[in-house]
Amino acid sequence: MSRNADDGDDRTDENRTGEDRTDEDVRRGGGLTTGEVARRLGVAPTTVRTWDRRYGLGPDAHTGGRHRRWTAADVARLERMCALTATGLPPAEAARMARSGTSPNAAPARRAPAPAPAPASAPRPPVRDRSRAGSGLRLGDARQECKGIARAALRLDATALEELLLAAIAEHGLVTAWTEVIMPTLQAVGRKWESSGERYVEVEHFLSWHVSGALRRSAPPVGADRPGATTVLACVPGESHTLPLEALAAALAEHGLPVRMFGGALPVESLVAAVRRTGPAVVGLWAQSRTTASRPLAQHVAAMEWGVRGARRRPVVLTLGPGWAGQGASGLPRPAGLAEAVAVVRSVVAG
Incomplete structure (x- = not known):
């Protein structure tokens, strides 16, 4: 059976992981392997290869024949890709911004009405802002925010997950955020866990913990007791x-x-x-x-x-x-x- 040309380079430098090798090591040693880059980003090596093949986010130069080596600049571009997809941006749009160095603030807002009156660009009520899952979870017909939350949970990215949960509650209100953003994502993670044996248990626990924290931080202080109202x-x-x-x-x-x-x-x-x-x-x-x-x-x-x-x-x-x-x-x-x-x-x- 044939193997991907990159499979061999994932086994090199076995004694030093991507976290162990400093940026100076990367500059002197010709870059990181695909496996080391994946470990740094917290994603699967296949994800890195897909971003390279589909979106042109591969290393600027190849070294040593077929083997790819990722420089500090290459890794920074992929880190930006991760950060952008965590906000719920589609991978293609996030890749375009990662390559160009632009920011979401510099691009037209996804929720703002487009200047052209084309139906695809018309303003949409928040309740219809839907998107199919792109995170490996079966989210079905769910709000756009579910994608970013799911990706942050799968990457175990605490900072991004907390920001996305709080933003969803602030934008939609607690009841709508729970019903249409948080619950569908929790259910999708639960289905992923049930269908994958013992995998993804840590993702479910991680997401549940941060949801609990976001609920408490978003709620006002508990009201004082009133007779007949507790x-x-x-x-x-x-x-x-x-x-x-x-x-x-x-x-x-x-x-x-x-x-x-x-x-x-x-x-x-x-x-x-x-x-x-x-x-x-x-x-x-x-x-x-x-x-x-x-x-x-x-x-x-x-x-x-x-x-x-x-x-x-x-x-x-x-x-x-x-x-x-x-x-x-x-x-x-x-x-x-x-x-x-x-x-x-x-x-x-x-x-």
């Missing part, structure tokens, strides 16, 4: 998927509603104690799996009472998450998504 949020016992509850907590804080968040796998006794101590208007119970959803627990919390005789109150219990499908307790709301959950809480508090 919402208690907790995962049912045995359930550790907290991100959807974190999104709901941030969205409620955005509306000035006081929230008490108790996170994952709250024991029954602790949940009951928290409800008694806070006297909430709403209790949201998240269950990701049917094996953790407990109808008796939800009904027990819904039956709890507090207050003076003649003015006793009970909480409205929201059964949240896919685990409640087919398990919902009679008379307890089961919002279909984040926007609906926020609307229900606001309605209960206002009433």
